[in-house]
Amino acid sequence: MSKPKTIPRVLGEYWLEEHLGTGSSGSVFKAYHLKKHTRVALKVQRKTLTNAHLDKEKIAYSLLRTCKGIPTLRATGAIGRWKYLAIGLLGPSLESLYQKDTKPIVGFLTDTKPRAIMDLRTVCSIAIQLISRVQSIHDRGVLHRDIHLGNCLVGLPPDEGTIYLIDFAFSNCYEDPKTGQHIPYQQRDQGPFVGNYFFTSKNVHCHLKEPARRDDMEAVALVLIHLLIPGGLPWTIYGDPHANAIMDFVHASKCYTLPEDLCRGIPSEFKDFLQDCRQLKFTASPDYDHWKNTFRQLAQTHGFSNIDRFIWPPPPLPLESTKTSLRLSL
Numbered sequence: 001m002s003k004p005k006t007i008p009r010v011l012g013e014y015w016l017e018e019h020l021g022t023g024s025s026g027s028v029f030k031a032y033h034l035k036k037h038t039r040v041a042l043k044v045q046r047k048t049l050t051n052a053h054l055d056k057e058k059i060a061y062s063l064l065r066t067c068k069g070i071p072t073l074r075a076t077g078a079i080g081r082w083k084y085l086a087i088g089l090l091g092p093s094l095e096s097l098y099q100k101d102t103k104p105i106v107g108f109l110t111d112t113k114p115r116a117i118m119d120l121r122t123v124c125s126i127a128i129q130l131i132s133r134v135q136s137i138h139d140r141g142v143l144h145r146d147i148h149l150g151n152c153l154v155g156l157p158p159d160e161g162t163i164y165l166i167d168f169a170f171s172n173c174y175e176d177p178k179t180g181q182h183i184p185y186q187q188r189d190q191g192p193f194v195g196n197y198f199f200t201s202k203n204v205h206c207h208l209k210e211p212a213r214r215d216d217m218e219a220v221a222l223v224l225i226h227l228l229i230p231g232g233l234p235w236t237i238y239g240d241p242h243a244n245a246i247m248d249f250v251h252a253s254k255c256y257t258l259p260e261d262l263c264r265g266i267p268s269e270f271k272d273f274l275q276d277c278r279q280l281k282f283t284a285s286p287d288y289d290h291w292k293n294t295f296r297q298l299a300q301t302h303g304f305s306n307i308d309r310f311i312w313p314p315p316p317l318p319l320e321s322t323k324t325s326l327r328l329s330l
């Protein structure tokens with residue numbers, strides 16, 4: 001990913017050291033504060049850009065201050081043609097860890113089916129952390145609305161066992177902060193797509209429903225299933241959905257693939273989780289604790305006792321779970 005050329009190397013008191021990524025809300029840099037001698041992630045956007053993503057993120061980060069696994073908003077400002085958010089610097093995304101392990105299999109294995117990429121311990125550990133993140137942001141009245149692998153980042157040492165949720169550009173409140181009233185149910189028109197094509201829930205993507213708490217949870221369920229099933233979610237096989245034909249394929253595949261077909265060969269807890277998210281009422285509060293316990297129990301059944309810390313690369317498998325893992329990868 002190349003650094004946008006027009007952004008100056010020094011922005012106010014920040015020295016832009018390394019380009020970390022570019023998306024719909026702007027470009028993100030690893031930046032050095034020239035006076036405080038600290039490093040942050042600096043999200044930079046042109047002032048003239050009409051979308052108000054950075055302003056939305058600023059509000060969300062303020063509402064989520066002190067939530068575990070949500071980076072701290074350090075500063076906001078504007079310099080010349082640019083505005084920026086300075087956020088706590090984190091490590092790699094789950095997407096980049098996943099991609100590192102999905103290099104083509106060479107040699108005689110080339111013709112076999114793709115392997116399950118992440119092991120059950122890792123996926124259960126991600127499950128517990130992501131459900132906890134979603135629970136704590138929902139507790140503050142906030143919906144994320146764009147949960148995907150690229151928005152789940154691992155902390156930097158010594159915090160590399162924590163998974164963080166970033167990018168609140170599409171976030172929204174689901175209740176009125178004054179009255180506590182839930183946002184009204186509405187059918188959305190065919191408008192600009194909100195969220196991530198691969199992981200946005202079926203209700204939002206296929207039935208054009210307004211996103212609610214259930215849809216953040218479904219995105220988590222789809223992330224987990226993607227990581228565990230060989231080759232990932234079937235609608236991701238053509239990669240980034242740039243062309244209309246691929247978008248149509250993603251849409252149709254997501255709308256018509258049944259949870260039991262999607263989750264064939266992996267523990268039934270994942271199918272149950274997906275089904276539960278899809279069956280929740282628009283205003284319902286998901287049972288976060290039940291699902292955290294379910295994945296902790298599942299891990300325990302397979303011989304993994306302490307899974308609250310994310311560990312990558314994964315530790316060696318305990319003997320009793322080796323057989324199960326082999327079965328999952330066939």
Ligand SMILES: Nc1ncnc2c1ncn2[C@@H]1O[C@H](COP(=O)(O)OP(=O)(O)OP(=O)(O)O)[C@@H](O)[C@H]1O
Pocket residue numbers: 020021022023024025026027028041043071087088089090091093150151153166167169
């Ligand atoms: N706090 C951070 N620490 C380290 N890297 C970060 C941080 N925030 C963002 N990044 C990197 O920058 C990338 C883009 O960030 P972000 O998702 O916030 O931007 P975006 O413009 O909203 O992107 P998109 O439109 O793809 O969602 C991330 O995938 C990650 O690689």
